[in-house]
Amino acid sequence: MxxxxxxxxxxxxxxxxxxxxxxxxxxxxxxxxxxxxxxxxxxxxxxxxxxxxxxxxxxxxxxxxxxxxxxxxxxxxxxxxxxxxxxxxxxxxxxxxxxxxxxxxxxxxxxxxxxxxxxxxxxxxxxxxxxxxxxxxxxxxxxxxxxxxxxxxxATRPKTSQELRNDTRLLQMLRSAVEAASDEDGWARLSTVGSQIGNQASFDPRNYGYGKLSDLVEAIGLFESRRENLNIWVRNPPRSGTKKAAKKAAKKAAG
Missing domain, CATH: 3.40.50.1010 (5'-nuclease)
Known part of the structure; x- marks a missing residue:
């Protein structure tokens, strides 16, 4: 029903x-x-x-x-x-x-x-x-x-990658939503990210000149992404310090 x-x-x-x-x-x-x-x-x-x-x-x-x-x-x-x-x-x-x-x-x-x-x-x-x-x-x-x-x-011109990256509120909102919706490996389904953002604040990708959230995320160019069938997954890129720590831990575990 x-x-x-x-x-x-x-x-x-x-x-x-x-x-x-x-x-x-x-x-x-x-x-x-x-x-x-x-x-x-x-x-x-x-x-x-x-x-x-x-x-x-x-x-x-x-x-x-x-x-x-x-x-x-x-x-x-x-x-x-x-x-x-x-x-x-x-x-x-x-x-x-x-x-x-x-x-x-x-x-x-x-x-x-x-x-x-x-x-x-x-x-x-x-x-x-x-x-x-x-x-x-x-x-x-x-x-x-x-x-x-x-x-x-x-007003409707798509914002450039640099303009989007300079928008600290937008980036913080996206990063927080990705983190909140992510699995153990840090990947989050983009549709879930969109719902998470909607629960946090007023948001519409068209206000930035992009018809879909996926287009906006791609234009920013700061998030890792992959596709599985019709689903899009994104994650926050690991920080440089985190990468070094992970490599060091893996090397130590290997003996």
Whole structure:
């Protein structure tokens, strides 16, 4: 018997999200479950949101009207947070997909995670690090397909080997995941490594310009790898001191 499909609430901060990307966002959400709640928040009388009108009807997204009660205050954000908490307390969802490039939603994400919810974030490259890292998984809109965003070429360009090696957070995350998933010989199945990373932090190889984790690991060039049928195995390369110690021990054992 197959498991029931996960139910996800898609909440869109229309003021900070491009309507042109909604099709690929929905396709991405569909990989995790079904978006049975679809809401977009904003002041729909504002000409700034004109591009969203046709999109709302085409993709069955419910517009949530929120007037700007005072200048400089984003009432839409408050309404979105209140709705998210109401949905959380209803206890009939398995996760949330939040579309915004605004770091103000970081506390909301952390609260949802506390209740065991998966939170999938979507935003532009400019999204602050705090919001990106808080999500179970965060994906740059520029890294998805569909209509290109302004200045998206640089955002989706695959990072070079040197750029990847200079990313200490990425390397530490990969090395820790490989070590945690490895067998006695240090080899770890790459699929298990991916799951381990997902449990540690927000991660999507497409944010680095690579479609798959295997492509990213290969581009870094610091991990040993081998293939067995359809499985890919990786391990952290032994440190030079470890190699010398191993050779010395083997020589001593040989007499």
């Amino acid at each position: 197959s498991e029931p499909e996960r139910r996800i609430a898609l909440l869109i901060d229309a003021d900070n999200a491009p309507a042109a990307k909604i099709d690929v966002i929905l396709a991405e959400v569909a990989r995790h479950g079904i978006a049975n709640v679809r809401r977009a928040y904003g002041n729909w009388k504002s000409p700034h949101l004109k591009g969203w009108e046709a999109t709302l009807h085409e993709y069955a997204i419910r517009p949530m009207q929120q007037f700007a009660y005072s200048t400089g205050k984003n009432a839409s954000d408050m309404a979105m947070v209140i709705d998210a908490m109401d949905l959380l307390y209803a206890r009939n969802l398995d996760g949330f997909a939040i579309v915004s490039s605004d770091a103000d939603f970081t506390p909301l994400v952390m609260r949802l995670l506390t209740d065991g919810m998966k939170v999938y974030g979507f935003g532009e490259k400019k999204t602050p690090e705090a919001f990106r890292n808080a999500c179970s998984k965060f994906t740059y809109l520029e890294a998805l397909g569909g209509e290109a965003l302004p200045d998206s070429a640089a």
